[in-house]
Amino acid sequence: MSKFDGYFLRQLLVLCGFFAFVLVGVFWISKAVSLFDKLISSGQTAMVALEFTALSLPSLIRTVMPMAVFAATVYVTNRLNRESELTVMLATGTSPMRLARPVLLFGMICAVMLGTITLYLRPASLQRLEARQAEVAGDMTAQLLNDGQFMHPVKGVTVYIGKIDRDGTLNDVYLSDRRRPEQVVTYTSSKAFLARSGEQMALVMVEGTALQMDAKTKLLSTTIFRDFSYDISALAKRDEMRPRDIRSIPTLELNRARLRGPGADTHGRGEIMEELQERLSWLAISVAVAMVGFSTLMLGTFSRFGLWPQLLGAFALLVAIEGLRGVASATVAEHPNLWWLQHAPALGGIALSLLFLRIAGRPVRLTRGSRAGMA
Structure with missing residues (x-):
């Protein structure tokens, strides 16, 4: 060169x-x-x-x-x-x-x-x-820890959190489960917590109400609960069958x-x-x-x-x-x-x-x- x-x-x-x-x-x-x-x-x-x-x-x-x-x-x-x-x-x-x-x-x-x-x-x-x-x-904790906005972890599920305290307490929680069109359930609670046990994860709601709408009979039932655990493990599962x-x-x-x-x-x-x-x-x-x-x-x-x-x-x-x-x-x-x-x-x-x-x-x-x- x-x-x-x-x-x-x-x-x-x-x-x-x-x-x-x-x-x-x-x-x-x-x-x-x-x-x-x-x-x-x-x-x-x-x-x-x-x-x-x-x-x-x-x-x-x-x-x-x-x-x-x-x-x-x-x-x-x-x-x-x-x-x-x-x-x-x-x-x-x-x-x-x-x-x-x-x-x-x-x-x-x-x-x-x-x-x-x-x-x-x-x-x-x-x-x-x-x-x-x-x-x-698949990190449901990260998906749920957002206050002031409507979130959709999976299709048919809507979550809203009004405020999140520093200790992790969720305030003014709204959860709508429409995965079964014939039976729509809406949960509201003043406070909630995320609880994990191994691979299981649950949203524990306190002092809330569950509204259940039956699409066939057009009846709306209301349930007032002191505490209620909603399993969100299924929402956190990753779709392993998705093609590469x-x-x-x-x-x-x-x-x-x-x-x-x-x-x-x-x-x-x-x-x-x-x-x-x-x-x-x-x-x-x-x-x-x-x-x-x-x-x-x-x-x-x-x-x-x-x-x-x-x-x-x-x-x-x-x-x-x-x-x-x-x-x-x-x-x-x-x-x-x-x-x-x-x-x-x-x-x-x-x-x-x-x-x-x-x-x-x-x-x-x-x-x-x-x-x-x-x-």
Whole structure:
């Protein structure tokens, strides 16, 4: 590797890290604020909210990584062109194809990082996040310890708590159980407590009233009680039969499911093939966006006003590649045998970049040929 290649590669890596840090920070903060507010308001601690936002980082990094690669490539290339460094290299006989070598290496380095995130870290983080979400959803204590708002722990059950004392006493409790439409029961009490015994949990209401409505006879019966225990253990049970999110399935297990192994009974073949090929397609996308950004800017000549037309063209190509990837994903989900379509946008971008570099190198060869003819 020449000194210029090392200099070019270092600039690309530094700027990519900077842009990735900024983009991840912006998106992570905006997501973390809403997630913190949602979890804290539902009775969870700040550590749980922080854990949830940390587990979402691999997915966020994967999303912004291609944008950071593209931004770093066009920024460094435009700066080198504006400072005449690329012009000097071209004048010494270096072809645009040769100048693209550090860009290609940069894209491959980013592809390795993105592949590690996509194939291993992201499924593992989503699997952990899915498990933690199930635990939080089953934490009935956290769901009930919210005063001043109507809560719906499960479908058909509504709970309202007027005020919660520091010692855990619940005041002005309202509970409506409509899970059996033919018999709706509504409980109200001045005070209540949560009592747990092992896996059993009960809401103990004191000095209250139970109103029972019979849908068939249209009769309303009223019962005044001194204390009453309402079993809420069934509400706290997690739905263990819920199918796994396909995004959280490890890549190797997903590949076995593609061959009709474990998991093939819960997800269709098209869905499995689309997710698997979508993960693999991220390996080439970093190389594609880096090469597209560099090769498009190389089509322009030196100008003190910059390469704005080429910059807009590079951005348009990036949008086109992402649009084609979305269309390819939908097609593969319906037609699994066309799995290669998910790799076509990235490979097409690389091929188009090579074409642009070849076109950019022609004026140099023509100029040399004309000078040789004049001599």
